[in-house]
Amino acid sequence: MQQLTPYQIRQLCRSGEFASNTSGLAPGFVQANMAIIPAAYAADFLQFCHFNPKPCPLLGMAARPGAVDLPQLAQDLDIRTDLPRYRIFRHGELVDEVTDLTTVWRDDLVTFLIGCSFSFEEALLADGLEIRNITERVNVPMYRTNLACQSAGVFSGNMVVSMRPMKPADAIRAIQICSRFPQVHGAPVHFGDPAAIGIRDINQPDYGDAVTIKPGEVPVFWACGVTPQVAIANAKLDFCISHAPGHMLVTDLTNSKLAVL
Template sequence: MDLLTPYQLRQQIKTGQFQGQTSGLASGYVQCNMAIVPQSSAAEFLLFCQRNAKACPLVAVSEPGQFLLPELGLDLDLRTDLPSYRVFKQGELVDEVLDIRALWRDDLVSFLIGCSFSFEEALLAAGLEIRHISEGKNVPMYNTQLACVSAGRFSGNMVVSMRPMKPADAIRAIQICSRFPAVHGAPVHFGDPQAIGISDIRSPDYGEAVSIKPGEVPVFWACGVTPQAVIKQAKPDFCISHSPGHMLVTDLLNSSLASF
């Protein structure tokens, strides 16, 4: 599966042949979180993303009703090309589906947000282990007490993803990820989870728990699931997001996002 091009992977997703999480797939290419909101909420949500670029680094924003984004990939369709979608009404999760064509509306605006899966390639290239990849799991993600900057009705706390590392590797990861501000950049915290409001590192709020070996510390990055937590609090009439770990795989190269 990891040898597939982004286009080939999207075709398998489009036809229902692949429905899993996308970490480690289509190496070298940008993956995106997605949030889709009605046009009536789009300006406030755009401002929220701009004010919280660490958690919500924007890769692209659609026009209202636009679902084809050729600048992101060949034959790329936002309604069919993610392995799994979540549907929210009044801020509550009401469904998880494989295709959103039947839900599409002409007033929907799509926000494509950089994903930590993109910088994992650089970490792997430096010889650092990514535990959820080596264990075949979805990355563990946690709600925190790190407050986001509010924008209109959108407010709340940051969600983080976690990768355990030895302290020396954590410092190396900070150096590497600082080159990729468009996909969350450097970690926001490492060490004591309770310092950022995580009471039980063994019980992630999203994704799956991974092993933390003796001598390792948990390293936390801002996560693109943050908008889902914020949307749940804002309670817009309608919203669609990716399911955690089930990203849009684009034709953009990760190297194109490096700042230096």
């Protein structure tokens, strides 16, 4: 499975043969968060991404409402079928989890793709840094913070962050590496005291799983792609779609192409 190309993975999603977590698949290639929103709200959402590039780094946006392709990111893409699993929301509530959007698709839906931490985690691992959630084989811990995003139209909310514990010298190196990748959340937004950004209990993440913080380590916090999902949920849109957590779009873009330096 790990040896498949992004195109092959998308084809297996399309045929229904693959409907699982994409973590670890197609090493070297960018995986993306996805949000699909009615055109009436698309301009607001685009502005929200523009105002909040660290949690909402926009990798791509469909050229027009109803378009199911994004040729700059994935060859022969059909966004309705080429992710393993989707979540459907009505009035802000999760109503269904499906592997195919064909029956719910509408001509007014606009697709947004947003950078994901998998890309910078790969760069950190390649440098020899340990990533605790990978070592402990759990989801990265994520927390709601008191850092307000800049609102845009119907979209507002506080930033969600992911956390990876590191020794300070490793955290400094991670800041350097992640600074090269602004389209996948870039440098961390905070380290150290969780309470300084409104996190009450580091051992009780709001999403994902707690990880061990060893003596001498500090929690390091990155802006997280769950932020736009929270902003969308806050907006209680009559209809919207996201990927299921961890079930990302595997694109044809290499992670290396996202490095600005």
